Amino acid sequence: MKWPWPFRARKQLSEAILGRQHRWSQLPTPKLTLPFSQASYIVIDLETSGLDTRRDRLISIGAVRVAAKRICYEDCFHVVLQQHQTSDHDNILIHGITPTTQREGTPPVEALMAFWEFAGKSPLVAYHAPFDQQFLLRSTHQQLDIRPKSKWLDLAWLLPAVFTNTVPNRSPLDKWLAHFQLAEDGRHTADADALATAELLLMSLTQAEKKGLTHFDALFTLANGEMKLAPGGGF
Amino acid sequence: MSEATRSNLQPVLDFLSRHAPFDQMQAEHLLELTRRSKLAFFAKGEYVTRPEGGIAQHLYIIKQGRVRGETESGEESVWELIGGESFPIGALLAHRPVNTRHRAMEDSFCFELAADDFYTLLDKSEVLRDFCTRRLANLLDQAQRETQSYSTFQIAGEATLNSPLGKLLRPDAPYCLHSDSIQHVLETLQQIHGRSIAIVDESMRPVGIITLRDVLERVTLPQRSLSDSVATVMSKQLYILQEQDFAFEAALLMAEQGIGHVCVVDSTGKYLGVVSERMLFSLQKVGLGNISRAIQQAASIELLKQLAHEIRHFTQQLMAQGASVDQLTRIIAALNDRLTQRVISLTVSESDSPPPPFTWLAFGSEGREEQTLKTDQDNGILFEANSKSEADALRQQLLPLALQINHRLAEVGFPLCPGNIMASNPICCLSLEEWQARFQTWLKQGDAGHLLNAAIFFDFRPLYGPTEPVLRLRQSLHEGTSKNPRFLHMMAANALRNTPPLGLFSDFRLKSKGGGPASLDLKLQALTPFVDAARIYALAHNIKTTNTQQRLRDAAKVGAIPLGEVSAWCEAYGFLQMLRMRQHQQQDERGDNLDNKLAPESLNELDRRILKEALRQARKLQQRLAMDYQL
Numbered sequence: 001m002k003w004p005w006p007f008r009a010r011k012q013l014s015e016a017i018l019g020r021q022h023r024w025s026q027l028p029t030p031k032l033t034l035p036f037s038q039a040s041y042i043v044i045d046l047e048t049s050g051l052d053t054r055r056d057r058l059i060s061i062g063a064v065r066v067a068a069k070r071i072c073y074e075d076c077f078h079v080v081l082q083q084h085q086t087s088d089h090d091n092i093l094i095h096g097i098t099p100t101t102q103r104e105g106t107p108p109v110e111a112l113m114a115f116w117e118f119a120g121k122s123p124l125v126a127y128h129a130p131f132d133q134q135f136l137l138r139s140t141h142q143q144l145d146i147r148p149k150s151k152w153l154d155l156a157w158l159l160p161a162v163f164t165n166t167v168p169n170r171s172p173l174d175k176w177l178a179h180f181q182l183a184e185d186g187r188h189t190a191d192a193d194a195l196a197t198a199e200l201l202l203m204s205l206t207q208a209e210k211k212g213l214t215h216f217d218a219l220f221t222l223a224n225g226e227m228k229l230a231p232g233g234g235f
Numbered sequence: 236m237s238e239a240t241r242s243n244l245q246p247v248l249d250f251l252s253r254h255a256p257f258d259q260m261q262a263e264h265l266l267e268l269t270r271r272s273k274l275a276f277f278a279k280g281e282y283v284t285r286p287e288g289g290i291a292q293h294l295y296i297i298k299q300g301r302v303r304g305e306t307e308s309g310e311e312s313v314w315e316l317i318g319g320e321s322f323p324i325g326a327l328l329a330h331r332p333v334n335t336r337h338r339a340m341e342d343s344f345c346f347e348l349a350a351d352d353f354y355t356l357l358d359k360s361e362v363l364r365d366f367c368t369r370r371l372a373n374l375l376d377q378a379q380r381e382t383q384s385y386s387t388f389q390i391a392g393e394a395t396l397n398s399p400l401g402k403l404l405r406p407d408a409p410y411c412l413h414s415d416s417i418q419h420v421l422e423t424l425q426q427i428h429g430r431s432i433a434i435v436d437e438s439m440r441p442v443g444i445i446t447l448r449d450v451l452e453r454v455t456l457p458q459r460s461l462s463d464s465v466a467t468v469m470s471k472q473l474y475i476l477q478e479q480d481f482a483f484e485a486a487l488l489m490a491e492q493g494i495g496h497v498c499v500v501d502s503t504g505k506y507l508g509v510v511s512e513r514m515l516f517s518l519q520k521v522g523l524g525n526i527s528r529a530i531q532q533a534a535s536i537e538l539l540k541q542l543a544h545e546i547r548h549f550t551q552q553l554m555a556q557g558a559s560v561d562q563l564t565r566i567i568a569a570l571n572d573r574l575t576q577r578v579i580s581l582t583v584s585e586s587d588s589p590p591p592p593f594t595w596l597a598f599g600s601e602g603r604e605e606q607t608l609k610t611d612q613d614n615g616i617l618f619e620a621n622s623k624s625e626a627d628a629l630r631q632q633l634l635p636l637a638l639q640i641n642h643r644l645a646e647v648g649f650p651l652c653p654g655n656i657m658a659s660n661p662i663c664c665l666s667l668e669e670w671q672a673r674f675q676t677w678l679k680q681g682d683a684g685h686l687l688n689a690a691i692f693f694d695f696r697p698l699y700g701p702t703e704p705v706l707r708l709r710q711s712l713h714e715g716t717s718k719n720p721r722f723l724h725m726m727a728a729n730a731l732r733n734t735p736p737l738g739l740f741s742d743f744r745l746k747s748k749g750g751g752p753a754s755l756d757l758k759l760q761a762l763t764p765f766v767d768a769a770r771i772y773a774l775a776h777n778i779k780t781t782n783t784q785q786r787l788r789d790a791a792k793v794g795a796i797p798l799g800e801v802s803a804w805c806e807a808y809g810f811l812q813m814l815r816m817r818q819h820q821q822q823d824e825r826g827d828n829l830d831n832k833l834a835p836e837s838l839n840e841l842d843r844r845i846l847k848e849a850l851r852q853a854r855k856l857q858q859r860l861a862m863d864y865q866l
Contacts, residue, residue, distance in 0.1 A: 069275065069276070070273035070274060070275050070347060071273055071274035071275075072273050073244055073247055073269060073270060073272055073273065073274070074270050074271065076244075180342070181299070182299075192245075192246055195246060198274075199274065199276070199344060202274065202275070202276035202344075203276050203278075203342065205276075206276055206277075206278045206281070207278070210278075
């Protein structure tokens, strides 16, 4: 989708990027009612300079494809975005991405375009998805001037809905990883977190099947229901 | 590969490099394995593989969780796999459905590698290949209650009878206190799926052992109360070794004392674990059913070639693990028999018109079921004909088929015989009468060439086709021998010309060629004396078997040689064969030509001592032969 008014300061995008945008826009949108054994999802984890989706910057994107209920290691994505100002000391400690790496990263236009080419129009899954969604879409809009319409599933609400009475609502990701003994090395890079999140998704899919849910749409409805039922509502 | 993928793969790479055999794999192969793998989740109770699933499609490596394997036959064959272990290797190697149901015992994650990717990797990575064949041996022996302990023993790879006992033990060996009730001990045994458990006192010193057998004899039958303390029923006679003692010392102790378990303690006498006979000799109880079936069902020479390759690796690994040679050569012989039979039946079924009935004969070492890794073909054909002209006509029909079989056998891995003792040679493709006539000529004339022939041809054994004519040939050979006592006498004299390389005072008497280390010829100087003597006793006493050890045992049964000596001779022969096969295996690994020259100084002290003893036994057997034939 493009901004129709020429007077708004539009980002100058190269012909090459415009061509890639076009090809991306032509990709088919997968059906959300495909059974898990045929469907393919992208599990994503972002690192940012902070929690403010309007002011903070996107530092890196980690993502991996889950297809037919399998994590496909060969089909994963990782990029560090080039920064003009490097992120806070605290955050560096968590993510382990040094200011040098950040400055040497991929230009944001290229990084984001590459991500969307990787993800296509597959449904996206994340823990605290609305956060990742807002961050990613805002950056994408700023840099590429497109607004992808992919569906987002929030594991933070799906997990308590399928694994009832295990870990309380609104727990941090680590609580779930610890509960299922998934956090092996305690690394907090976007790709390691994306892999751990993908493992949680695999478990959720199997558990959901036991409850008679067979496709993404059903999971989406379930997670949304869980969110609305929770005292105080959503994230 | 992009940076992205590599960094995403890092946790997987890290995991795999903590587990054998992946830790030994070349970096590029490991990367390929990682890249091709997917991660699958199996909820507790879910089946990962089951026989109904058809030909095995994936290799699974457990990342997290526990998977239980169970075969149809029930509880006896249940074992558990944990993180880092792989399955179903046997089914993948044999291109067949799994025999085993693998079920997740808790929520489990497994890496999943498609069968095709597995085969590609197997081709490239020797480490993986070795591991899988070894593991196959393990899987064939599925009555493995002690899987956990001995699979680490196997995975350790280098562990042999020369390893310190401490290395064979699992770190958390189970035990009970001598004050525990019988009830508690039985429950513990049940939990660990064990057959025996050590009993220790308060300061962790082993004071007894109790086995399931003991339970039957000392608890169940006398109807003891289960609340009695275990100290009242345990065996107090304990055999104890220290952790730095070698596995072969435990094996020796077991053999000498006729016991199944040895307790292992640290230098302060504290209990560390129990080594059982099953752990030391687990590999010797290999079943052949699976490979054998795969061969019998193979539909093409291509597939047979692959299976032959697998057999070779599998046997090499068995040997590397110190399996008994008697067992091993029988395994090789049995599998080679199946291979040969399948090659013949495939060739016969593909021929345009059905060939006349014939019997395929194996000669030489194959006839004796004593093949080593690379045994040349020694074979022939026997058929029945009523006249000379009929025999010629049948021969003309059979020779092209025989040639095709010889070539296909060569393709499958049995090299063509340089001496042309092969069924495609017209003088090895004979009617029953012609064979009989040929043998009679040798028995009557008995020149040097005939004696040499006898050493190869008289060890004939049918491999394919009707066996009845072969029995008649055997019968007529034995009748001919008894009518020509001179021939046996010559055979014995000939055999005695070749003496084992021992000096007067039982030291080695060796030759050194071209400045190399002094060596002996294992085949000629060590094995042949046994083979020759066994053949002579068999011919002289109407013994129809062809295997050397079996011939000696049979000869003892009919009183031809002293029973007391025979088991020592058989063991000596087995040991020498093992040395020869081990040497061939090492040469094969280095890509050298296989030969039989062995330098005793290259052996460890234990092997050198046994070698000397084996040669002494050869000399003893020859002395017996000299006495019997007044030579």
